[in-house]
Amino acid sequence: MTDDAAKTETIDEIFIVGATHETSSDVSAANIKENIAKLLRKAKTLTPTITVSSVLPSKRRADRQADVNMKMKEACNEVDVKFVDNDANFTFRNGAADDAAFQRDGLHLSEIGVGRLLLNLSLPEQSPKHNKRQHQQQHRHVSNATNHDRLPNASVAPDGKWTVVKRRTRLSMGKCAKCGETNHVTATCRHPDKVLCRQCGERGHKVKHHSRD
Numbered sequence: 001m002t003d004d005a006a007k008t009e010t011i012d013e014i015f016i017v018g019a020t021h022e023t024s025s026d027v028s029a030a031n032i033k034e035n036i037a038k039l040l041r042k043a044k045t046l047t048p049t050i051t052v053s054s055v056l057p058s059k060r061r062a063d064r065q066a067d068v069n070m071k072m073k074e075a076c077n078e079v080d081v082k083f084v085d086n087d088a089n090f091t092f093r094n095g096a097a098d099d100a101a102f103q104r105d106g107l108h109l110s111e112i113g114v115g116r117l118l119l120n121l122s123l124p125e126q127s128p129k130h131n132k133r134q135h136q137q138q139h140r141h142v143s144n145a146t147n148h149d150r151l152p153n154a155s156v157a158p159d160g161k162w163t164v165v166k167r168r169t170r171l172s173m174g175k176c177a178k179c180g181e182t183n184h185v186t187a188t189c190r191h192p193d194k195v196l197c198r199q200c201g202e203r204g205h206k207v208k209h210h211s212r213d
Helices: 005-006 029-043 064-077 110-120 134-138 207-212
Strands: 013-018 050-053 082-084 140-145
Touching: 005 064, 013 029, 013 064, 029 050, 050 064, 064 082
Parallel strands: 013 050, 013 140, 050 082
Antiparallel strands: none
16 A cells, blocks of 8 residues: 555545464564554544454464464454454364365465455445456545565565455355355355254254255
């Protein structure tokens, strides 16, 4: 985010997405909190409406993810901005990361993962044929809260770039605890309560899933 951008752009809302880079062993959690707070204060000069997304759970550097997210949340509380925890829609009940949300490298999001992230951030869906130039002109920005230039101690680059998250239409997958379907997770199920299986009389799956449960 450059000073020139702050002077010339009118921004309605900013989304800052934590990246797995923040969990590398050469970055201290204390520095992360300080840098995120600094970034948020600068962002607030552009708009008071800011949302920070937690680092997504993955198999890589999972041991440091919780500590980093805790520091990010503390920074958000300190500067008074919204913090979104993504764990519920990216992990199974046992805490393991859902591979369907990531590409083969276990780091970058798949289309399913992008859909879940947009859902968590309450971003509207968008047609894939959306004009690229028009998309770039929209006043909804997303910043990747990571140290792109690998600066010492994970300091925030003075010319950090704002990037716009590309909207996708495909949403989450994973077995739902309310109806047993695999094309969405429990948090996004349309059923308010667990459905009743008319074959076995138990709740949590439909008749067509009875033989599997």
